[in-house]
Amino acid sequence: MTEENKDHGVLYMGIDLGTSRTSVSASNGIRETVASYVGYPKDVVSQKLLKKDVLFGAEAVKHRLSLRFYRPLEHGVLKSSEKGKSGDYEENVRAAQDLIAEAIRLAKPRKDELVYAVIGAPAQAQIHNKEAIIDAARATVDSVMLCSEPFAVAYGLDWLDDVLVIDIGAGTVDLCRMHGTMPEDTDQITLNTAGDFVDQQFSELIAEKHPEAQFTIQMVRGIKERFASVAAEMEKCVVDLPVKGKPTSFDLTDPLREACRRMVPPIVEGLGQLVATFDPEFQGRLKNRVLLAGGGSMIKGLDSAIQEEMHARLGEGTVVRIEEPIYGGANGALKIAHDMPTDFWEQLK
Amino acid sequence: MSGFPTVNFSETDEGLFTPTEIRHLMRVEYDRARRYGYPAALVMIAVDRLEYLHDLYGWESKEEILQGVIKALRATTRDSDFLGCMQDDHIMAVFPHSSEETITSIATRLLRVCRDIDFRSDGRSLRATVSIGISTLKQGGKEDFAAFLSTAEEALEFASRSGGDRYVRRESATDVIEELRQDIAEEAQRLVEEQTASEPAVAVDFGDMPETELGRSLRELFNEHAHTHGTPGILGLEEDVVRVAEHALFVAREEAVQAASTERKEQVDQLERRVAKLKELLDTTETELLEVARMKGIESGVASIYRTVQGLRDDEAAFGQKKEMLSLIFEANLKLQKRRDA
Numbered sequence: 190m191t192e193e194n195k196d197h198g199v200l201y202m203g204i205d206l207g208t209s210r211t212s213v214s215a216s217n218g219i220r221e222t223v224a225s226y227v228g229y230p231k232d233v234v235s236q237k238l239l240k241k242d243v244l245f246g247a248e249a250v251k252h253r254l255s256l257r258f259y260r261p262l263e264h265g266v267l268k269s270s271e272k273g274k275s276g277d278y279e280e281n282v283r284a285a286q287d288l289i290a291e292a293i294r295l296a297k298p299r300k301d302e303l304v305y306a307v308i309g310a311p312a313q314a315q316i317h318n319k320e321a322i323i324d325a326a327r328a329t330v331d332s333v334m335l336c337s338e339p340f341a342v343a344y345g346l347d348w349l350d351d352v353l354v355i356d357i358g359a360g361t362v363d364l365c366r367m368h369g370t371m372p373e374d375t376d377q378i379t380l381n382t383a384g385d386f387v388d389q390q391f392s393e394l395i396a397e398k399h400p401e402a403q404f405t406i407q408m409v410r411g412i413k414e415r416f417a418s419v420a421a422e423m424e425k426c427v428v429d430l431p432v433k434g435k436p437t438s439f440d441l442t443d444p445l446r447e448a449c450r451r452m453v454p455p456i457v458e459g460l461g462q463l464v465a466t467f468d469p470e471f472q473g474r475l476k477n478r479v480l481l482a483g484g485g486s487m488i489k490g491l492d493s494a495i496q497e498e499m500h501a502r503l504g505e506g507t508v509v510r511i512e513e514p515i516y517g518g519a520n521g522a523l524k525i526a527h528d529m530p531t532d533f534w535e536q537l538k
Numbered sequence: 539m540s541g542f543p544t545v546n547f548s549e550t551d552e553g554l555f556t557p558t559e560i561r562h563l564m565r566v567e568y569d570r571a572r573r574y575g576y577p578a579a580l581v582m583i584a585v586d587r588l589e590y591l592h593d594l595y596g597w598e599s600k601e602e603i604l605q606g607v608i609k610a611l612r613a614t615t616r617d618s619d620f621l622g623c624m625q626d627d628h629i630m631a632v633f634p635h636s637s638e639e640t641i642t643s644i645a646t647r648l649l650r651v652c653r654d655i656d657f658r659s660d661g662r663s664l665r666a667t668v669s670i671g672i673s674t675l676k677q678g679g680k681e682d683f684a685a686f687l688s689t690a691e692e693a694l695e696f697a698s699r700s701g702g703d704r705y706v707r708r709e710s711a712t713d714v715i716e717e718l719r720q721d722i723a724e725e726a727q728r729l730v731e732e733q734t735a736s737e738p739a740v741a742v743d744f745g746d747m748p749e750t751e752l753g754r755s756l757r758e759l760f761n762e763h764a765h766t767h768g769t770p771g772i773l774g775l776e777e778d779v780v781r782v783a784e785h786a787l788f789v790a791r792e793e794a795v796q797a798a799s800t801e802r803k804e805q806v807d808q809l810e811r812r813v814a815k816l817k818e819l820l821d822t823t824e825t826e827l828l829e830v831a832r833m834k835g836i837e838s839g840v841a842s843i844y845r846t847v848q849g850l851r852d853d854e855a856a857f858g859q860k861k862e863m864l865s866l867i868f869e870a871n872l873k874l875q876k877r878r879d880a
């Protein structure tokens with residue numbers, strides 16, 4: 190520990206940059222989360238009305254019609270340039286940068302303190318994405334590092350050896366194998382059957398069963414987040430949906446359970462691959478050290494369902510849901526920031 | 539045990555009085571101050587973001603920090619008598635006979651001392667700040683102890699929501715309003731009295747009207763005319779004219795009185811509306827102030843718990859393994875940065 194920084198407060202920050210939400214956890218005790226939406230007023234009139242140059246999270250969603258609206262981390266990475274649409278890409282990068290700056294602001298750093306941040310980036314983020322993220326953060330912090338999100342979750346819980354992390358987000362499910370060193374590409378599998386996929390499946394099942402019901406994907410997501418479960422005995426999911434504009438009661442329990450359950454097989458399939466390619470001696474241990482994290486892990490009974498499916502397909506398995514799915518990544522990143530030696534931070538200044 | 543027999547900050551009820559007894563004594567002391575009209579202050583102290591400290595470092599550090607703050611409080615209040623105990627995770631203390639100046643200077647000192655304490659937990663150097671809510675009883679204050687307590691709690695909430703590391707003093711809002719209300723009641727009473735004083739004690743009755751100035755001069759006029767012109771018919775007219783004129787006069791006067799009293803009533807109403815509005819204003823001001831304070835908090839920021847740069851401790855579980863992982867993360871980031879700078 191160096192003496193030169195004595196009495197100079199240091200604010201450590203862990204940031205979890207996700208498709209649907211960005212969370213920050215800081216060493217001043219602040220924990221905040223903002224939906225990963227960014228919007229810029231479309232024209233001068235809207236700007237005057239909204240009195241802001243940029244809006245975030247729920248506020249951006251609320252005013253989306255008068256905004257150029259971005260979800261900069263769709264599918265877990267900065268939306269990359271589709272050919273001929275480079276202007277779009279630039280805007281997206283800017284939105285991501287503004288979102289990171291907002292996350293840092295939410296942690297209320299003091300001007301007289303050093304701010305060191307670790308950002309848990311999606312495992313599959315590309316190099317140029319990473320650079321953009323770092324650029325964005327450096328504007329506000331003194332030093333910044335990136336690390337992979339599932340790694341941050343495991344590190345935060347001190348589960349370093351022979352662990353399988355399942356991080357269920359909105360756009361992606363990240364499966365990550367930890368074996369004492371930093372995970373490499375071969376240790377990670379990314380699936381698209383995540384939260385958005387469940388919303389999609391749920392919508393289709395509702396439409397099939399109740400073609401007369403009118404709903405939007407936002408409504409479906411809201412219902413899911415309130416009732417989601419894969420348990421045979423689950424709370425009845427009875428909700429009002431409009432039929433020709435008139436609110437009508439529907440029992441959506443079965444479609445919801447079914448939609449949520451569809452998430453299980455691909456996950457266990459992926460886990461199976463990561464297990465099969467692991468040192469046979471430790472495969473058993475690995476199967477019994479599975480961590481379930483991310484917003485999607487809040488589906489009730491999901492840990493047991495994955496565990497059962499593992500028993501059926503892989504012979505055994507123990508799945509533990511982390512205590513704070515929303516802040517798991519940010520808390521882990523904070524711990525990494527905190528444990529990082531001083532001179533490392535200084536070299537990156 | 540401390541030098542104060544009426545202080546018990548322990549969780550275990552050791553000490554001359556138990557925390558429950560002290561809370562009772564606080565009430566008694568407060569009632570006495572109110573009865574005899576001397577000042578008193580209630581102070582609530584909370585360690586900023588204590589619950590997060592628990593999340594980050596576990597219970598021991600939380601206890602350690604609370605004890606540190608209590609020690610600091612004892613040091614800063616060496617010359618004052620007070621009653622103190624724990625109320626959930628808050629430190630609560632009543633200072634009878636303490637003026638506003640005394641209490642704010644204690645608060646200022648306490649903030650400073652806490653800021654400077656180097657809390658150590660598990661080998662780490664931590665810092666903690668406190669928020670202080672103060673409610674003061676002014677001479678003649680009427681509020682009961684429960685309201686006094688909740689004023690202090692509100693002040694505390696205000697202080698911590700503004701980013702902590704500060705004190706907020708509140709006077710009892712109800713006492714202020716009560717004062718205002720009394721003023722207005724007096725004013726209204728005065729108006730009512732004025733109104734009754736200026737009302738004529740006469741009932742308007744045509745049959746039995748007292749003679750007025752107007753009537754007399756009219757009659758004189760008629761008499762004069764009757765003498766000079768000697769027209770007897772005019773005498774009948776005289777009675778009618780006087781009657782009509784006097785009636786008109788009474789009506790006009792009564793209208794004037796009525797108008798004046800309506801005006802006063804309007805004034806009273808207006809005053810009453812003002813009271814209501816002022817009260818409403820107080821409520822909204824409070825909410826707005828909280829909002830403003832919250833925004834201020836964003837500007838000044840919230841201090842980190844860490845005083846120095848930390849780093850992995852070598853007695854930590856899996857030290858070697860973690861160190862290696864951290865080095866790998868660092869190297870990957872260094873590479874990234876070089877690429878970026880190139």
Ligand SMILES: Nc1ncnc2c1ncn2[C@@H]1O[C@H](COP(=O)(O)OP(=O)(O)OP(=O)(O)O)[C@@H](O)[C@H]1O
Pocket residue numbers: 206207208209210211225262264265311356357358359360361362383384385410413414415417482483484485486487488489
């Ligand atoms: N109570 C809940 N029950 C079920 N699903 C939920 C619940 N709360 C949130 N979710 C879902 O969790 C998903 C978001 O998870 P999370 O916030 O971890 O994602 P993210 O990190 O932003 O996404 P990604 O990891 O793909 O970048 C969304 O699909 C959301 O609908």
